Amino acid sequence: MSTLKESIKSNLLNNNIKPSYQRVKILEFLMSRKNHPSVDEIYTELVKEIPTLSKTTVYNTLNTFIAAKIAQVLSIEDTETRYDANVSFHGHFKCKKCGNIYDFRLDTTDCKSDDLDNFLIEEKNVFYKGICNTCLENKNIDN
Amino acid sequence: MSTLKESIKSNLLNNNIKPSYQRVKILEFLMSRKNHPSVDEIYTELVKEIPTLSKTTVYNTLNTFIAAKIAQVLSIEDTETRYDANVSFHGHFKCKKCGNIYDFRLDTTDCKSDDLDNFLIEEKNVFYKGICNTCLENKNIDN
DNA sequence: ATATTTGCAAATAATTTGCAGTCGA
DNA sequence: TCGACTGCAAATTATTTGCAAATAT
Numbered sequence: 001m002s003t004l005k006e007s008i009k010s011n012l013l014n015n016n017i018k019p020s021y022q023r024v025k026i027l028e029f030l031m032s033r034k035n036h037p038s039v040d041e042i043y044t045e046l047v048k049e050i051p052t053l054s055k056t057t058v059y060n061t062l063n064t065f066i067a068a069k070i071a072q073v074l075s076i077e078d079t080e081t082r083y084d085a086n087v088s089f090h091g092h093f094k095c096k097k098c099g100n101i102y103d104f105r106l107d108t109t110d111c112k113s114d115d116l117d118n119f120l121i122e123e124k125n126v127f128y129k130g131i132c133n134t135c136l137e138n139k140n141i142d143n
Numbered sequence: 144m145s146t147l148k149e150s151i152k153s154n155l156l157n158n159n160i161k162p163s164y165q166r167v168k169i170l171e172f173l174m175s176r177k178n179h180p181s182v183d184e185i186y187t188e189l190v191k192e193i194p195t196l197s198k199t200t201v202y203n204t205l206n207t208f209i210a211a212k213i214a215q216v217l218s219i220e221d222t223e224t225r226y227d228a229n230v231s232f233h234g235h236f237k238c239k240k241c242g243n244i245y246d247f248r249l250d251t252t253d254c255k256s257d258d259l260d261n262f263l264i265e266e267k268n269v270f271y272k273g274i275c276n277t278c279l280e281n282k283n284i285d286n
Numbered sequence: 287a288t289a290t291t292t293g294c295a296a297a298t299a300a301t302t303t304g305c306a307g308t309c310g311a
Numbered sequence: 312t313c314g315a316c317t318g319c320a321a322a323t324t325a326t327t328t329g330c331a332a333a334t335a336t
Contacts, residue, residue: 024317111234223325
């Protein structure tokens, strides 16, 4: 068995989550994908490998991951929720043209506001939208 | 007729939106409320004054406002979408205890990232979650 | 008059829930 | 065997759509 699979298993065990076949597969998928897949994408991809997989299990599993803080929700305002296995602080950029979602580094000390002086900030979400560099370069080509 | 209502009407007209009774009422409500109401809140409040109002109209109207950029969507990850008539750049803070959503000022030059050097940023969204100052002070009182 | 807006009811789509079958220690 | 996990189908909920009635210029 691959080392990656082993490390995923122990990651789950460390968070008191039993590493079932489905859970390991889902976390593996989430970590391997950079594009922050939706429930539907996760399901559609993995059902090829796990024909008995159900969407309910994908939902259950992701919610378990969120609760254990080994994954986070990406609320780039869209109809469907997207998920990210990278729980460290970073921003997201969604290209309006190609639809890709990019991660970007962000200074933790950044984005402060005096208005929140006596507030306890537990989660920070930063997301931008616009046109990515690739689409800007290809401006002349397409529609 | 109040000056506020007049200014709302001209605001709508300036954006090529016919200032129907419902639209004026909805924009007025959105501007008067600081708490970024959901469709349901807008509907439930305004239907008291406008008994014939339908949710469809609230949805239609808000989408018209969004398209004209006189309102913006607040995607504080929740089940329902919230709306904000303040379209200037600012952040939102949601208190996990009382559920209130607070605005906070944010430096426009803030939250930059080298990773986005060649990206065209058109929209910035920043929202935090945690406990607000009021709830922190009342920590000892409640549940 | 005529074009736009409104509002009901039905349709969609994402997510949750109830519960029965399955699996692993 | 027992409790947790899975997965189907039904339920729920936010939003959209089709279309007819109402409204305004």
